[in-house]
Amino acid sequence: MHNGGVPEEIEREERLRVSAAAACRLLAAWWELNARDLPWRFGRTTPWGVLVSEVMSQQTQMSRVVPYWESWMAVWPDAAALAVASTAEVITAWGRLGYPRRALRLQECARVVAEEYANELPHTYEELVALPGVGDYTASAVLSFAFGERVAVIDTNIRRVLSRVFLGMESRGGAASRTERELAGRVLPEEMPERDASGSSVIWNQAVMELGATVCTAKAPQCGDCPLRGECAFLAAGLPGLGERRTRPRQRFQGTDRQVRGIILNALRQAAAQAARGVADGRLETGAPGAVPRSQIEQLWPDHVQLDACIASLDEDGLLDMLPDGSLRLPQ
Numbered sequence: 001m002h003n004g005g006v007p008e009e010i011e012r013e014e015r016l017r018v019s020a021a022a023a024c025r026l027l028a029a030w031w032e033l034n035a036r037d038l039p040w041r042f043g044r045t046t047p048w049g050v051l052v053s054e055v056m057s058q059q060t061q062m063s064r065v066v067p068y069w070e071s072w073m074a075v076w077p078d079a080a081a082l083a084v085a086s087t088a089e090v091i092t093a094w095g096r097l098g099y100p101r102r103a104l105r106l107q108e109c110a111r112v113v114a115e116e117y118a119n120e121l122p123h124t125y126e127e128l129v130a131l132p133g134v135g136d137y138t139a140s141a142v143l144s145f146a147f148g149e150r151v152a153v154i155d156t157n158i159r160r161v162l163s164r165v166f167l168g169m170e171s172r173g174g175a176a177s178r179t180e181r182e183l184a185g186r187v188l189p190e191e192m193p194e195r196d197a198s199g200s201s202v203i204w205n206q207a208v209m210e211l212g213a214t215v216c217t218a219k220a221p222q223c224g225d226c227p228l229r230g231e232c233a234f235l236a237a238g239l240p241g242l243g244e245r246r247t248r249p250r251q252r253f254q255g256t257d258r259q260v261r262g263i264i265l266n267a268l269r270q271a272a273a274q275a276a277r278g279v280a281d282g283r284l285e286t287g288a289p290g291a292v293p294r295s296q297i298e299q300l301w302p303d304h305v306q307l308d309a310c311i312a313s314l315d316e317d318g319l320l321d322m323l324p325d326g327s328l329r330l331p332q
Helices: 008-034 049-058 061-073 079-083 087-094 099-117 125-129 136-146 156-167 178-187 195-199 201-214 257-280 304-316
Strands: none
Touching: 008 156, 008 178, 008 201, 049 079, 049 136, 049 178, 087 099, 087 257, 087 304, 125 136, 136 201, 156 178, 156 304, 201 257, 257 304
16 A cells, blocks of 8 residues: 555556656647658558558658658559559569568558458458558558557557656567557557547557657657657656667678678669560560579679578569579569
8 A cells, every 4th residue: 555545556557647648748739740741641541551651661761661652652552453563563663672572462462452352451450460461560550540440559669659758668679568568558548529639549659659760769869859758757767778778679781681682683673674674665685574694693792602592582482583594583
């Protein structure tokens, strides 16, 4: 018991409720003035457009995603359009977004949506997570951002902000802990009447994520510019452990299989684009259209053991075709 007979647990929960309500009001005002004007926000796209933006944004900065998303949606505005595109077109359009397997999974998802859901995204969590390439985060984000459902959205940025503000500690890397998931649910605003839309869970999810991406960053939080500085337990405690443990593990890129796979795919994209220009100009190619000879492939990377392993993994992922003469091209 504590404080005149009030159980300490109840007192903590009440403090959390009051702090969360204050944070909700502050963040809503901040969001209205500071939200980045991304083309899939503010009701300017379809639920399918929201899903595409979320898949593209996985492990990729949103500022890099914008031109790819705009080009992609101009060509394939809905699931049915993407479902009938060629694999080569899809991989080429994905460009340098990274993790190109996501592009093929997105097309698999499009085929299911087009064929089984009459080209309309399903509205339930269970149906969404059953779609190819859609996990817990993406399903929750679509439910919140596209359909306005009250659901906690949990990504790296949101975990970091909530852990710092309400728990006074850094969020660990890896999967979200049970404590982090429970916290996200406990501070999620209840739905308010339409006259007070600032209290909606949709704005809360978007604003917390935006704050984590632009202000409450992993290594150098701009606490002086943060609307939650008066509510933040992490700031009040003196930023304990800041920089000792990254919220997202550092990923080495130079010399990795990711780099080599990207170099190979870039060469195949260039060859496909050159073949397409030749067709448009009425010129005929000798051999398979868009194929890169083995001799050129071997010049892409000096370590041929690693090169061959990356080619094999790209083939296994369905991201290239290996032709009988050893040349490579994008899947047709």
